[in-house]
Amino acid sequence: MTSLELREINKNYGAYHALRGIDLSVAQGEFIVMVGPSGCGKSTLLKSIAGLEQISSGQILINGRDVSRQEPGDRGIAMVFQSYALYPHMTVAENMGFGLRMAKRPKAEIEAAVARAAKILRITDQLDKRPKQLSGGQRQRVAIGRAITRSPEVFLFDEPLSNLDAALRTQMRVELSSLHAELGATMVYVTHDQVEAMTMASRIVVLNQGVIEQVGSPLELYRNPDNLFVAGFLGAPRMNFLGVTVDAVSGRNVTVSAPGLVPVTVELAEAAALPKGAGLTLGVRPENISMVADGGEGGAIHGQVRLVEHLGRETILYVDAGNLRTIASESGTGNITVQLSYVAPFGPEQNVALKLDARELYLFSSDGGRTLSARKTILDR
Amino acid sequence: MTSLELREINKNYGAYHALRGIDLSVAQGEFIVMVGPSGCGKSTLLKSIAGLEQISSGQILINGRDVSRQEPGDRGIAMVFQSYALYPHMTVAENMGFGLRMAKRPKAEIEAAVARAAKILRITDQLDKRPKQLSGGQRQRVAIGRAITRSPEVFLFDEPLSNLDAALRTQMRVELSSLHAELGATMVYVTHDQVEAMTMASRIVVLNQGVIEQVGSPLELYRNPDNLFVAGFLGAPRMNFLGVTVDAVSGRNVTVSAPGLVPVTVELAEAAALPKGAGLTLGVRPENISMVADGGEGGAIHGQVRLVEHLGRETILYVDAGNLRTIASESGTGNITVQLSYVAPFGPEQNVALKLDARELYLFSSDGGRTLSARKTILDR
Amino acid sequence: MQTLWRRQRWWLTPTLLIAPAILLFSVVILLSAVRSVWISLHEWDGFGPMVWVGLGNYVELYSDPQFYVSLKNNLIWLVMFMAAPPIGLAIALLVNQKIAGMRFLKSLFFIPLVLASVTVGVVFTWVYTPEFGLLALIFRAFGATAPAVLSDEHFVTFAIVIAALWPQVTFCMVLYLAGLNNLSEELIGAGRVDGARGWNMLWHIVLPQLTQVTFIAIAVTVVGALRSFDMVSVMTSGGPFGSSSVLAYQMFEQSIFSYRFGYGAAIASVLFVIMAVFIVWYLSRIIRTEERGG
Amino acid sequence: AVGSFPIPAIAEAQEVTMISDENNAAALDALRAIAAGFSKEASVKVVINNMDHEAHKTAIRNYLVAGAPDVCSWFSGNRMRAFVKRGLFDDISDLVEKEKYKDVLGATIGAVTEDGKQYGLPTGGTLWGMFYRKDVFEQYGLTVPKTAEEFLAYGDKCKAAGITPVAMGTKELWPAAGWFDQMNLRINGLDKHMALMNGEMSYLDPALTPVFDQWEAMISKGFFTPNHTSFGWQEAAALLAQKKAGMMNLGAFLRSAFTEADLPQLAYATFPVLDAKVGHFEEFSVNSIHIPAKAKNKQGAREFLAYFYRPENLATYLEPGGNVPPRNDLPASKDPLVNIAVETMKTVQGTSQYYDRDSDPDMAQAGLVGFQEFMAKPDRRKAILTRLEGTRKRIYKI
Amino acid sequence: MYPRPIPETAVWQRRIYLLAVVVVLILWLCPLFAIILTSFRTTEDVMGGNLWGWPTGIGVIDNYTDVFTQTPMARYFLNSLIITIPSVIGVLVMSTLAGYVLSRYRFRGNMLIFALFVGGNFLPHQIMMIPVRDLMVQLDLIDTTAALIIFHVAFQTGFATLFMRNFIAALPDELFQAARAEGASPFQTLVHVAIPLVRPALAALAILIFTFIWNDYFWAVVLTVSDSVKPVTAGLANLRGEWVSAWNLISAGTIVVAVPPVVMFFLMQRHFIAGLTMGAVKG
């Protein structure tokens, strides 16, 4: 059953076109995670669904009802605001119970719901404080608590865990997932956290400049991004993009190379007439690059280590690959990011060779960045 | 040279003791990252350093001057507030230039500084907007911009990147690091992001309930946590803690076991008189566990897969290890977290055996969680 | 019914909420205002038959020298009264401290507003009285003779405005006291970090947060200046020889003393047109400020 | 004289309400006592609502139109006429006839008569004249000036002695007009004065020239309190009491400025004769009491008026305020100033009320301002008079 | 809080500050002392032109008792309360409702209605005398407290609406959005969100409106004649004579009449709470 349906949603702020023709259909009980760069319109979309922003055109249906003209309170939604929007004059408990109180629920029920939410959120001992006496993360949890006490049909979460520490975040993630499972409610969840997106979502929606770039399951998006934008957006550190030219095409295989890059062969999604010498973009995730000390064999790229970041066990290396042309890289200077899942014995200024995992290469057209390479298999569970 | 020195800082909110005897000495140009659970007092400490909260006792020295009684504006600090605290009546550009304007800097200089910060923060085209018209992430960047235009002696950042998307965050991380290198300013940086903490910090300060648990370089803290709290706090997913009893002690080696856990031997920091049968906590990071299908050899723990989370390349598995007693685990039901750096072919309900990396085991005393195991070597750069 | 209500609630509720105020206000105030305009087109002594004179009253007003004197005085009032908001703010800032006893002192600061305007006028007359007045006493202490300000065509309005400022400042003080309680601590903190203090803090951080209050304060001050009546009536009756009259007083004088309601209403209408200019400017400012998010 | 069934509804209708503007506490008490006496005698309840004088002037326009009481205070003369013309006061000629008031009222009846009908009863009058302190006169060897020349001499003598010849406070405007009235009466006589008051004479009439000439002479000689526009009459009267001024043109209420101990020093003199050919006219303002046309209980009001107007009642009411009784059959007052006034009134050939009571209110307002301005800026005489004339023309549609 | 609170610990600073405030207060209230001193004076003293000097004779008790005996002051006091309290409540209710709608709803004519409220506020009220009187006659309310209450509520609503609108408009938008999202009806939002947050404003408004209505005399004169409905200002005016004004009594009366609004101010300060909206939103 379709729980939430967005039809051709447009939203203008004066001359600024914040949402452009958003079409999305969400099934009952789905967990939709919305990601996209800052300012792409995620909050605007959530507020539009909630009815807090008047959409400029389009239709919003919740459980089949057209709610486009309905009051937010009548839409059966609950929302966690990015800016929290806590009632400063109410205690935490009052903040969380407010929605139920407005719905004239019995006191005992309200108290029970608040206590339950507080327990999940670990703020039971903060219930009598007021928002101004709370830390940022505590405020954020109150904001979440306020939404979950109401048990609505659709939850709208706007970066609800951004101010929590890792441990709490992991835990909240699990809690929200189990809440989701328990209530069977539909959730629309905005986050910038890759892990949250990957682990919680039934489907991820990638938004960019007010447009949906791709919708799909997390692994689908990760393994088979529709385009360069999605490929670059999911995965941290992000995929490396190299400017390459076509050397040869044979059936569904294309060989590309670039100055400083040993020719590599990539399988195409479909046989295509790629003229020789055409410019394409080659994508390779940092984790699909392995390193050997210079002189080691099989290196496709040679370069010099610029910066090493140790994340405990993992190591991220930024390698300067000389005259290799990288696209939209972090600092614009031909750096390639490599992520190793071991404590790597490389230091800055060391010359290294990089090996690319041939099965995990992506090819994108240079116009619009459409993905050209073959779909990668996704492991079944 | 000591840039910032905190001496015995205490801060009470009424009866609540938010900071307890904080002692810290920060050298000129250091990048201190402060981490700790939500509500532990990080923001309070930053505000105290800034002079926005009156400390209850103690002393704050900046570049040798005792600033405890000085006005925030005189302390030579700039701060990014967790709540942004943008001036709603000023445009983005005015917000960012305000500090310099107060310092009566020439207009051209202000404009240049603002333009530069805006470029770093990618908000050049937002300069004429007012905070109300910005998205959450854009606001946060303005708040950062406001701090960096001022180029102060000490920067105080309170979760400055929490509302940015991964790509932008990575980029901002690099930008802030290079800004740090360029200015040589001292930075105190609060974050919940493990990657930021590990990559940016000269030293990490772990705060817990108003007390400093440990101070040290990222890898130091990661490899050699002083106690169970620090061990659990750094690293995501967090370290697994198992309740174990001492089987035998021989010199600096202790053998521990538990029902469901094959005895393992751990090297102690120093020879100690651990009575046989004494209760200890064994720590092992998810990444130091490897999995074999049940029946595979070398398994220290046997269990059943509960949940599999695919993060693209990595996989996180939650394994139910039967009657093994785990401590302070995420959902309290004897789950062990395993992180594999490959797309793992395990599915829920599958029986598995877990192998622990013997060199990477940690032992903690059961009283207070002091680390008992030997120091792990840290790879030199 | 229930669903109808829920469906229509978004416009019904605000309509119902604002209806009583609009209803009462229109019936009592607006209708009266309209009737005043109607009256201004007549010659009328307040009880007899009204005689239609069209724009006659306005024509007469146009050539009435007293009208220009009053108008000029109103302008003086307007300009000088603009001192009330800043002084009121200054006092509000002075007393906005939590110290034992401050609440009591605050209440005392408030007294000028509650004194009957007759008394205020009289007291200030005492201040200005030649020979016995406070001003005279002070001047005498320095061996000088105080000017008889209330007898001087040129000084008299200034003297009255000063008296009228006393309660007006208090009025603004109360407004600002309320406003100062709505300041955002966080913004002030940010300003402190940015090095704003003293005047800069006030000007760049605090005042912008007080714009809404300042709007109110300016409105009441303008209203006070344009409606000024009591003080003129008590202190000089518009004298000496009409030189301190203001439009409202002239209107009152014409209506009540001279039994010329039509003429009085014409003055009021002109006064109102002047105010309308201000109101338009004022509202456009409010809208602009709000759009900025201030 | 009322029905035997005190049914509440009727009793309500039988109530007599009165609005007074009595500000003398003792006089108000007397009024209430009279009301109480009437209530007892007639078993009709009398409710007295007292109002302050200034507010009453505003209020009466409203209550005469809507919510009228049964009896109200007001002023005789032109101010009464304004309401009579609008039919707002009841004709009480019947009462006057029945109680034969004409016999006891003498000339003052004219003040409440319009077109031969009476619309009110005069209550108390104020006789205006020059007041001075006997001890001051003794101290400086002054004598009461009886003629224009004597007055000028008096003035010079005062100036020499360092006191102001005439205390004057024109903040309330009317004292300047009173001075004009006095001079005009002395120079042009009552008829011409009333012609001016009634709008029948021009303010530019040459007859007024000597008035303003002589007045200007006094002003330029500095006979009046300097900065008189800063002073209300009370402050000016204080100057007299404090021996800083020689005389003051006012009514007997001026005594309130004197302490109990100083009162015996206060003396009255008529305004000096400026032209011997002109008869003796005085300014005598009379307050009055009326029945509004919209009164509910006009019969009760008449009964109450009759009761109130009994000599003994009227006397107790007038005594505290020091007002001159309109009836000639009242016992002598304990107040010597009142008795002097009564005596003076016997020789007077005619009275005016006061500038602002005699002239059209619109004109009066303009005139009051004009005279104040003249006193402050005598050189503007021409402009002022031209302005007044313009006002007169407008009002009387000439 | 701004200005920055002087810390509790700086005892001396606090004392000196308080002292400075008292000094300013004394200068500020200079004219008031003339009134107080005058209310102590005897009539002779007043007539003697002793305005600023020390009273030569003490007439305090006489003066203050006269205020109550020469006029039905007690009755007037009661009337004033009967008029003022419902009026203030009425004004607060109406203006809060209207201000809320005007600040939180965008609809066509919003600004026009607001302009009318503001504009009505600017009318010189004397000009409305006759129309208002006629209205009250038509409603058969003339000479009742109801007439005064209705008029005051209507007239003050103009200013009060301007006041409340601006204060409510200054509250963060997100709070209202949150309430809407939580299904609070507009009225519930008003009661549970807006009103608690504008408490200082409501208190200030209550004080001001109370003062204005308490001090009104003009409309009392226009709309009432009976002592049984007149407010306390009438008593004050009654102390002024046709010719003679006993300033000592008037001063005493002024002080007596001024007491309730000052007490009101003192009590209402309880609601002047700083930082009410702290912690509400990030921004």
Ligand SMILES: Nc1ncnc2c1ncn2[C@@H]1O[C@H](COP(=O)(O)OP(=O)(O)OP(=O)(O)O)[C@@H](O)[C@H]1O
């Ligand atoms: N004004 C206050 N009154 C009482 N308690 C307060 C006040 N401000 C903060 N606290 C408490 O002090 C503790 C520390 O707050 P702080 O804001 O420093 O936390 P934090 O470490 O920044 O947390 P977060 O990561 O959630 O931002 C919290 O438990 C909070 O509830």
Ligand SMILES: Nc1ncnc2c1ncn2[C@@H]1O[C@H](COP(=O)(O)OP(=O)(O)OP(=O)(O)O)[C@@H](O)[C@H]1O
């Ligand atoms: N009231 C407004 N007026 C004009 N522009 C606005 C307004 N509100 C938002 N915008 C613009 O619309 C765009 C989308 O904003 P939105 O808040 O939806 O972004 P977001 O995707 O939530 O970003 P973030 O991740 O930073 O929160 C932004 O570029 C923002 O500047």
Ligand SMILES: [Mg+2]
């Ligand atoms: Mg957002």
Ligand SMILES: [Mg+2]
């Ligand atoms: Mg914090």
